[in-house]
């Protein structure tokens with residue numbers, strides 16, 4: 138691994154591909170144990186979670202389904218300002234055990250919006266699995282049930298995470314050099 142430049146920002150190697158894979162294998166075991174005898178529906182949050190979803194699911198030996206959603210934020214005309222919508226959820230979630238897959242949980246705003254959009258559809262349960270969590274930035278009460286890697290507050294790319302569209306294809310995780 139060597140330094141990479143994406144849109145004039147420099148990133149240095151931080152977590153290797155092997156360490157990332159080992160961390161995903163560890164939570165795959167947790168998830169498999171938790172959903173033994175059930176058939177969870179995984180909900181991958183695009184674009185970033187495509188890598189995590191694929192790597193996690195190939196390590197699971199339980200029956201399961203997967204679908205992908207996008208979170209769209211826009212400035213609405215309401216007094217509350219930003220409106221967030223879940224788009225692309227074509228599958229019924231009522232009565233299902235849902236596992237939301239996120240690339241990274243930072244402030245938790247995204248996950249909070251997703252959970253609020255899912256609750257009125259009456260799933261049997263909702264759990265969250267994240268490739269990365271920034272514990273110092275996370276301020277919400279929603280438990281992040283399965284976390285592969287915890288990192289300090291730094292901007293990272295690789296393994297699905299991008300800097301303005303670039304870097305998703307990098308193996309392992311790279312950290313910005315300030």
Ligand code: IMP
Nearest residue numbers: 242243244245246247291292293298299
């Ligand atoms: P949150 O809503 O603040 O938890 O942020 C979640 C979203 O912000 C993630 O799904 C990412 O798209 C983006 N994000 C947060 N931190 C990073 C980072 O370090 N690198 C790349 N994207 C990030």
